[in-house]
Amino acid sequence: MPLRLIFMGTPEFAVPTLRVLHEAGHEIAAVYTREPKPAKRGLKLQPSPIEQEARRLGISVLTPTSLKTPEALQQFRAHKADAAVVVAYGVILPQAILDAPKHGCYNLHASLLPRWRGAAPIQRAIMAGDAETGVMVMKMDAGLDTGDVAMTGRIAITDAMTAADLHDALAPLGAGLMVRAMEALERGKLQLRPQGDQGVTYAARIDKAEARIDWDKPARAVLRHIHGLSPFPGAWCEMPLDGGTRVKILRCELADGAAAPGELLDDRLTMACGEGAMRIIELQRAGRAPMQVQDFLRGTPLNRRRG
Structure with missing residues (x-):
């Protein structure tokens, strides 16, 4: 019954x-x-x-x-x-x-x-x-x-x-x-x-203060931090764009490369971490819709500096 x-x-x-x-x-x-x-x-x-x-x-x-x-x-x-x-x-x-x-x-x-x-x-x-x-x-x-x-x-x-x-x-x-x-x-x-x-x-509630990305951590830890906070509240960083821009990173993948943590390694938005590197796949600027990295990069000037 x-x-x-x-x-x-x-x-x-x-x-x-x-x-x-x-x-x-x-x-x-x-x-x-x-x-x-x-x-x-x-x-x-x-x-x-x-x-x-x-x-x-x-x-x-x-x-x-x-x-x-x-x-x-x-x-x-x-x-x-x-x-x-x-x-x-x-x-x-x-x-x-x-x-x-x-x-x-x-x-x-x-x-x-x-x-x-x-x-x-x-x-x-x-x-x-x-x-x-x-x-x-x-x-x-x-x-x-x-x-x-x-x-x-x-x-x-x-x-x-x-x-x-x-x-x-x-x-x-x-x-x-x-x-x-x-x-x-x-x-x-x-x-x-x-x-x-x-x-x-x-599993404590997510605090927005946790959302800033720490590039000094190993790449896999950075990736898991980003993915665990996607889509809300969204892990963020100051991206090395023209004038410096705060963006949320919503999806990424592990990549090859090494440099000082937070440095931009190429024009595909591959970022150096404390160990290894991470490539951004999807991101979001304030007030904008999420977008794939290839769409984001069209006409966007990049500066090679720490994010």
Whole structure:
């Protein structure tokens, strides 16, 4: 018998999971998401990607500012859900909310727990040079991503992957994993195991102060830093262009060459690093759209100096 579920999520990453749970025949009693925010200064409020998908599917949407009030708890309990599915909701769930569904709350987390608990697991895995990451379904408890794990999906991280690429690979992988987990829960066959105590790391929120590129680091570390912050907030440097120009580098590749870190090695935007070199593939000037390097270089004068 299909489950009666509450779905809690906000960004685009959560949309595939909501969609496939609905397609699998589970009853989505309500969708909880963050309140709409202004798209840009002076423009109308923009509902979250999850709110837009829920309304397309004809599912009731709730955007409470808090889940800690008696009224919020009463409303949550009134759904009489078998379970809640949580995917990047962006709100900490109080214990009373965690305890409300019959079978508890299940979170889809984008890392191989206990590595990269916290807010930015996709970006941190790339920036740290991890060879693989994945998604996990866990039963939530009061800790920060400390709950028992039900299912795991893995994926390799290549040097060519940006945070956007990895996001787009993990979202459908996680959606399929959550559907399998809910099917097992429905049959009473879902098995949980505690997370290990070894290898615990925390994925702190990305601070814009981290975004400046340090050319003194080895080329692969520079590449992983750039790709982990692409497209947002975007790793940046002062590019050796006419007059000096601040640009975000969105995609790059390892290259041959050596010089003082930050020096421009050729007219293809190959930059020297502390060890080795890195060639820029895609970049973005302030207020402009992202562009491929060959388009960027047309008519752009270069100065051979440190970036």
